[in-house]
Amino acid sequence: MSLYEFVHTKIVPPLFLVVFTLASQLLTLTGRDEPLTLASVAKHSLGNAQAWTILFMYVLWVLLSLKIPSSTVTGPALPSGFEPQFKANGILFFWSTLALFGGVFLSRPDWALAIHGLIPELFGAINITAFLLCLWLLVKGKLFPEEAPEDGADTAGSLLFDFYRGVELHPTFLGVSVKQLVICRFGVMGWMLLSLVYFVAAIQLRGFSYPFFVSALVQLVYTLKFSLYESAGYFDSIDIAFDRAGYYLIWGSMVWMPGFYGLHAYNFVSNPPITSPFLSLFYLILGIGAIVLEYRIDYEKYLVRSSTSPTIMMYGKPAEVIHAEYTDQNGKKRTSRLVASGFWGLARHLNYVFEVIIYVSITAPGFSSGLIPFLLPSFMIILLLHRLYRDEQKCKKKYGKYWELYCSKVPYRLIPWIY
Numbered sequence: 001m002s003l004y005e006f007v008h009t010k011i012v013p014p015l016f017l018v019v020f021t022l023a024s025q026l027l028t029l030t031g032r033d034e035p036l037t038l039a040s041v042a043k044h045s046l047g048n049a050q051a052w053t054i055l056f057m058y059v060l061w062v063l064l065s066l067k068i069p070s071s072t073v074t075g076p077a078l079p080s081g082f083e084p085q086f087k088a089n090g091i092l093f094f095w096s097t098l099a100l101f102g103g104v105f106l107s108r109p110d111w112a113l114a115i116h117g118l119i120p121e122l123f124g125a126i127n128i129t130a131f132l133l134c135l136w137l138l139v140k141g142k143l144f145p146e147e148a149p150e151d152g153a154d155t156a157g158s159l160l161f162d163f164y165r166g167v168e169l170h171p172t173f174l175g176v177s178v179k180q181l182v183i184c185r186f187g188v189m190g191w192m193l194l195s196l197v198y199f200v201a202a203i204q205l206r207g208f209s210y211p212f213f214v215s216a217l218v219q220l221v222y223t224l225k226f227s228l229y230e231s232a233g234y235f236d237s238i239d240i241a242f243d244r245a246g247y248y249l250i251w252g253s254m255v256w257m258p259g260f261y262g263l264h265a266y267n268f269v270s271n272p273p274i275t276s277p278f279l280s281l282f283y284l285i286l287g288i289g290a291i292v293l294e295y296r297i298d299y300e301k302y303l304v305r306s307s308t309s310p311t312i313m314m315y316g317k318p319a320e321v322i323h324a325e326y327t328d329q330n331g332k333k334r335t336s337r338l339v340a341s342g343f344w345g346l347a348r349h350l351n352y353v354f355e356v357i358i359y360v361s362i363t364a365p366g367f368s369s370g371l372i373p374f375l376l377p378s379f380m381i382i383l384l385l386h387r388l389y390r391d392e393q394k395c396k397k398k399y400g401k402y403w404e405l406y407c408s409k410v411p412y413r414l415i416p417w418i419y
């Protein structure tokens, strides 16, 4: 066993389970008149009737979004030939959620302040639900997996590692994909809704804040971008095609995403961001610009991958495409397209750079008011560097010499001419 494997399978699971779970509850106490102690964590960690009611209503809403009739998108096939199905109604979900909850908070802004006060209990309830879900996914994956034996509902011999990493790739719950339900619907939209709640709560307390508005607006546009990208690309991502449904992905999306990704906004309520209107305008343009460019990068890949024509025009000339051969898990030869021009010709993961810029624009309005707004961009840099490493390993293994050809044409991983 290599050192990386040892750390990955034996050290990371227990460490992350304790540290991140505890941190997720401790952080809900920031910006409040309560000591950051284990006793305070314990006091709120079981939730209360109001918190459980809010959570129940929101779970019903996200479940409903995947239960209503809609067209479907197919994800990457498993060795057995099984093709996971996802609902293609991300945009409808975005606008209806915004209309429903936006309407509720506009007519009852005092509810936003009440929910802000309930955050420790709400995350107590979400944490319990996420743990129960991960436990159920472990038991189900081990005892009655939905996936065929050749798809390898994979177990690593250690219960803790299986809990952390997950067993199955595409488990379902009440007939819907657990990944789409938890990541795309509960996590991403829950994060956006909580940030809107904090924004309205701050208005209730101190009136309109332009820097907070900029932060919330960039995040709203980012969520809209995700909803557009959900059916066009997210179902081919590492999260869907490779990562199994366990603590990392499921707890991460259910608790860490709405909690930690929204921490700066949660703290803006008690510690308002102070930034000049000029600088706020700069962050707004930076954030929206980075979202548009990131969308363009996702779109260029989508354009080349989905086109049936042998020549694909990009920026007025034929796109440079590597027709990469690979062998799938059934031993069947297949071809895929690697774009080597446009943004994908500048660096192999330029989208990750824009991703970090987006998170900087969302949090930067609060940079002068404390350390908390620096946490999210720092976390993103670590998360994306780890992801870059995993993705490059995956592509090297999958495409072999074709990946090396792409790397020779596009030698930069992240930032053109630098790295």
Ligand SMILES: NC(=O)C1=CN([C@@H]2O[C@H](COP(=O)(O)OP(=O)(O)OC[C@H]3O[C@@H](n4cnc5c(N)ncnc54)[C@H](OP(=O)(O)O)[C@@H]3O)[C@@H](O)[C@H]2O)C=CC1
Pocket: 236, 237, 238, 239, 294, 298, 301, 336, 337, 338, 339, 340, 344, 348, 349, 351, 352, 355, 383, 384, 387, 391, 394, 395, 398
């Ligand atoms: N906010 C957050 O916490 C995070 C956000 N993100 C964002 O989510 C989005 C998706 O991220 P992610 O899935 O990691 O990465 P990408 O969208 O970059 O997809 C990577 C995959 O694309 C394919 N690929 C690689 N190079 C090329 C190429 N030149 N031409 C065509 N296809 C290529 C490979 O898959 P294949 O096997 O299909 O060839 C590779 O595994 C990004 O916008 C990212 O910034 C990502 C991580 C965290």
Ligand SMILES: CC(C)CCC[C@@H](C)[C@H]1CC[C@H]2C3=CC=C4C[C@@H](O)CC[C@]4(C)[C@H]3CC[C@]12C
Pocket: 016, 020, 183, 188, 226, 239, 247, 248, 249, 252, 253, 256, 257
């Ligand atoms: C603390 C840990 C246990 C790690 C938790 C990690 C997860 C919270 C995140 C891992 C991958 C993340 C995502 C991938 C791609 C995305 C597309 C983007 O456009 C929106 C965000 C996201 C869904 C993002 C969400 C957080 C992760 C699931």
